[in-house]
Structure formats: C-alpha cells, structure tokens
Amino acid sequence: MSRLILFNKPYGVLSQFTDRGAESARATLSDFIRLPGVYPAGRLDRDSEGLLLLTDNGRFQARIADPRFKMAKTYFVQVEGAVGEAALDRLRQGVELKDGVTRPAEAEVVGAPPLWPRDPPIRFRKSVPDCWLSLTIREGRNRQVRRMTAAVGHPTLRLVRWRIGDWTVEGMAPGAWREAALA
Structure with a gap:
C-alpha cells in the first residue's frame, strides 16, 4: 500500500532530504522525517512554510506536482500594503x-489566519500596513505566489501553504508530520 505523509514544513527548511554543496548545513527533510522511500511531491521554498506532501507512489507524486492536473493549492499570504479590488481582480x-x-x-482578503508564530518573526513596520490574502492556484511555477503578489504591487512578507487538494496542515505544529490516506 502506498504511503502519503503530510508535513508542516517550518520556515528555513529545504524541501529535500540532503543539502548538496552547502558550506554550512541547512535544515532538510531528513531532520524531521526518517521514513525510507518517501519523496516530496512538489516543492516549497526554503523561506515558505506549511503543507508539503511526501509519498512513495511515483504516479501520485506526478499527479500532485504536475500542473497539467491542476490540483488546487491554497496559501495564506501576508503582504505589504492594503490590497484593494483592482489587485484582487488582477x-x-x-x-x-x-x-x-x-x-x-x-x-480574497482575509483576517489573520490561525497560524503558529514564525521563527524568525516577520519584521513589523509602523509606517507600512500589511494584510492577509487567501490565494488558491492550480499551477506551480517557481516562487509563483511571491511573484504574483509583487506583480500587483504587494510584496509577500510571509507565505504559508495551507491546503493541497483535500489535505490541509490544520492542527499540525511546524515540523510535525502524519500519515494520511491517498485519495
């Protein structure tokens, strides 16, 4: 039977099991998950947090990672500035x-989601407001959410992937993982 692991990737952790060529060792998946034969289905940047799926099923891994399958991925995104309807429409x-x-x-603009504190915390600036967005995409280009918010004039301060398809990171602490059923 195939395995599916839901992992709440902390900020600063690489979405791979080894850190090739780094002068100073950076945190990787192997610091949290010691299961043979599972691999990430997609990626999550080092400076992003939240849900990362791992599996030992190659077909399922491709279905999650390949944009042709249009699997929905929902992010909570803290951005600079007050986001208006024009930016949301874009x-x-x-x-x-x-x-x-x-x-x-x-x-859509949302209230502050029920997230864990980030380490290190986001820099607070009195003169620059921020707000939270819920953003669902169905593709996965490199640093796509960050580039999208910047393109509409609202650079990303914090990025948390909350959901992939029917799986969510809700109730999981950073660094925690659990097994789930394949859909």
Missing part, C-alpha cells in the same frame, strides 16, 4: 510574469 484574471501569464487564481 490575481483572479491571471498575472503577467516574465515566464507568461498565470492561470486565474482565487483571491
């Missing part, structure tokens, strides 16, 4: 990036 229609226009996203 996100909802697709944003022009250097590598082409993104697929339309589901985007």
Whole structure:
C-alpha cells in the first residue's frame, strides 16, 4: 500500500532530504522525517512554510506536482500594503510574469489566519500596513505566489501553504508530520 505523509514544513527548511554543496548545513527533510522511500511531491521554498506532501507512489507524486492536473493549492499570504479590488481582480484574471501569464487564481482578503508564530518573526513596520490574502492556484511555477503578489504591487512578507487538494496542515505544529490516506 502506498504511503502519503503530510508535513508542516517550518520556515528555513529545504524541501529535500540532503543539502548538496552547502558550506554550512541547512535544515532538510531528513531532520524531521526518517521514513525510507518517501519523496516530496512538489516543492516549497526554503523561506515558505506549511503543507508539503511526501509519498512513495511515483504516479501520485506526478499527479500532485504536475500542473497539467491542476490540483488546487491554497496559501495564506501576508503582504505589504492594503490590497484593494483592482489587485484582487488582477490575481483572479491571471498575472503577467516574465515566464507568461498565470492561470486565474482565487483571491480574497482575509483576517489573520490561525497560524503558529514564525521563527524568525516577520519584521513589523509602523509606517507600512500589511494584510492577509487567501490565494488558491492550480499551477506551480517557481516562487509563483511571491511573484504574483509583487506583480500587483504587494510584496509577500510571509507565505504559508495551507491546503493541497483535500489535505490541509490544520492542527499540525511546524515540523510535525502524519500519515494520511491517498485519495
């Protein structure tokens, strides 16, 4: 039977089991997960947090990671500035990036989500407001969410992947993992 692992990746951890070529050792998945034969299904940048799925099923791994399958991924994104309807509409229609226009996203302003404190904390600036977005995308370009929010004038301060398909990180502490059923 195939395995599916839900992992709440902390900030600063690489989405791989080894850190090749680094002069100083950085945290990797092997610091948290010691299960043979499972591999990440997709990636989450070192400076991003939240849900990372791991599996030993190659077909399932491809289904999660390949944009052709359009699996929904929902992020909570803390951004600089107060996001207005014009910026939300651009996100909802697709944003022009250097590598082409993104697929339309589901985007809305939300209250601060029930997240764990980040270590290190986000720098607070009295003169620059911030707000939270819920952003759902169905593709996975390199640093896509960060590039999308920057393109509409709101650089990302904190990025947490909350959901992939039907799986969520809700109730999991950073660094925690659990097994789940394959859909």
